[in-house]
Amino acid sequence: MGVFSLKKYNVFAGVLGDIKLARFPVSISGCQDSENAHVMSELVSESGARASLVIAADEVHAKKLYEDYRLFDRNVYFYPARDMIFYSADVHGKAIMNERLTALRNLVSKKQVTIITTFGACMDRLIPLNMIQEKVINIYSDTLIEDTAELSARLVAVGYVRVTGVTGPGEFAIRGDIIDIFPVSEKVPVRIELFGDEIDSMRRFDAATQRSIENISEISIYPAAEIILDEARRIDGEEKIRADLKKLNEALRKNMKTQEAFRLKSAVEQFLNDVEYLGALASIESYITYFYDNTVSLIDYFDEESLIFMEEPERTVGAGKAVYTEFADSQSRRLEGGYVLPGQLNAVYPAEEIAERLANKRLVLISNLPQKLKITEKKSVKVKENYGMSARLMGGYTKNFLQLVSDIKSWKKKNYRIVIVSVSTARAERLRDDLDYNGITATIRDASLAAKPKEVVLVIGALSRGFEYPDAGLVVVSESDIFGTVRRKKSEYSAFSEFKGTSIGSFEDLKVGDYVVHENHGMGIYKGIEKIESGGALKDYIKIEYAGASNLYIP
Incomplete structure (x- = not known):
């Protein structure tokens, strides 16, 4: 039980009890922003959930939630949505894919993990998780590598690109008896040196300097692509694509849209050639329904031992519906213009279908005001119980340190546990000295250790904004509450200055x-x-x- 614990708070205990009794969906109201991250992390910790998924309305809210959540639990990963309309295999597209794959890798391998994402990301069609697990390549120090060409083929099949020298995730190089692989889930590449067909050494190294970092005895290489094709699946998918191409091409030419027909055929043929001869899987996500009949959503990766949280459900589902409407409208126009095939219109799930699936999960709704899970205008899912938490966000103390001192003394009289979050040890030490000068004793320690009533504790981390739970006797003050946030200086001239x-x-x-x-x-x-x-x-x-x-x- 750490400094942020809510275990003795009656309302929190009620929510936790419903989770353990599997009374879902359950709703929590009265929380917002950083309070949401705190409450969710405490529920995950106390419930013992192996994995948890947090769904926000959009990427801005999801990223902010992710940054706050990291203070309470470091085993958290951000899973961005694909832009299915403008998706491309550029640097940005690869960065998004690597971030998604890193989150999935940790979901598969870690004992306890939280993934924070958007409703739009839950609408992406994915291949079943077990198919990703089956393609993981495990190499141990006693593994025999008799044929480097076979290893090369296996790496290409799961999305890796062969290069002369690795510089980024998803690349590999083979030069004689030296094999370099940069796994998508690792921060540095791995070098394997062979002696015949035996592994002589295996170590992590710096791609820029080529210097060794550490010796290792094993490495798990996770797929570098979200969609994996074996030969049979590729051929079957190609046949379906060509059938749709022929049908749509004939329809376009019949309507005298020869330019659109030519554009469509050229783009599809180029895609099929890249997949067959180069093993290139770029942009394949939009063709997923041609290669896989049994697609799933990200929420299906979370089993009956997992928890799923949704922040501000009405706004979040509404944002998902807006994303789907934009996607459907855009793809319909692109279909008429000869840019996509009919099957590409089904690359994402409708928002209503995802909301329906969520209703059958171990779902916790968290919002400022009590809300239901609204699937359609006429259909809502009633929560089993709504718990109102007494919580409020912290006001600022910028240029008024003495007010903070006064408030701390007041909280101590109320037997509060007082936690102050500082971004570094050096700054925490200065803050401790300033408090001591004003007659307040504070200690710097790890957040995993419990705090006693009236105790002032400084922990290292980052939090966008502090909060107070009067009924739980806990107050958390962030450094930004005390000193304010640093903002970039704006230009003196702006085209919009008059507004x-x-x-x-x-x-x-x-x-x-x-x-x-x-x-x-x-x-x-x-x-x-x-x-x-x-x-x-x-x-x-x-x-x-x-x-x-x-x-x-x-x-």
Whole structure:
């Protein structure tokens, strides 16, 4: 039980009890931003879930959640969505794929892991996880490598590219008795030196300097592609593609769209040649339904021992529907223009289907206000229980350190556990000395060690914003709460300077109908103050209206 523990908090204990009794879906309200990351990490830890998936509305929220989550649990990975409309095999596309594969590799191999992603990423069609596991190449110090050509073929089959010298993930090189492989899930490549067909040495090395880093006795090489093709599957998929190509090509020519027909045939033939003769799997994701009948979603990679969290479910499912609508509209136009085949329109799952699947999972909804899982306009999944947490985000102390000192003394009188998060040991030591100068004793220690009531603890890490749980007797202060966040200096001249907004000191400065900009959700219209019941009590919330009649409530 570490410094961030909520184990003795009654509401948290209730949620944990429902999880252990498999009463899903369960809902938690009253939390937002960094509080969400904290509550989810504590539930994962206390429930003993082997794996967990966290779903956010979009990449901005997912990345912010990922950065906060890392303070509480380092076994967390970000899984970005593919851009199926503009996807290409450029540097950015490869970086996205490597990040996705790293997350999947850790899902397969680690005892406990959390993956944070977006609803859009859950809509991607994937091959079953067991097919990825079957293609892992394990090499041990006593492995015999009788034929380097055979090893080369195996590596190419799982997406690796042969080069003269490895420089990045997904590459390998064979020069005589030296084999260099840069696994997609590793930060550095591995060099295997042979003596005949036996392995003489195996070590990690720096690709830039060629210097050895450490000797190893084994290495697991995970696929460098999300879609893996053996010869039989490739031939079968090619036949389906050619059948669709012939049918669509004839239809386009019949309608006098010869340019579109030529464009389509050229693009598809180039793709098939690259796959057959070069083993190139770039852009194959959009053709997945031609090669695999039994595709799955990322959520299907999480079994009955896993937990799935969804942040702000109404907004998140709505974002998924918007992504699918954009994809479907774009692909329909591209189909008419001779850019894609009919099967490529099914490269992602509809948002409603993913929401339906989530309803049957071990699902925990977490949001500021109580919400249901809304699948369609007429169909919602009712939660088994909603738990209201008493939580609030920390206010800032910029240029007012004495106010922090005063608040700490007040929290100590209330028997709070007080945790301050600092980005480095040196800064934590300076902060400890400043607190000591003001009559407050603080200790620097590992976050895994429990804190006692009235104790002030400094831990090393990063957190976007602190928070307080009055009923749990816990307060967490981030360094950005104390010193503020560092922002880039803006240019003195801007083309939009005449439209620059005005900062407000209080919501009382606002009038109903004013346009406001939320730092995470963007521009909306201020609609006043509403009283809403949350956590068993009426609270005041600022109401902001967005396009599509969606509303944001801010405590």
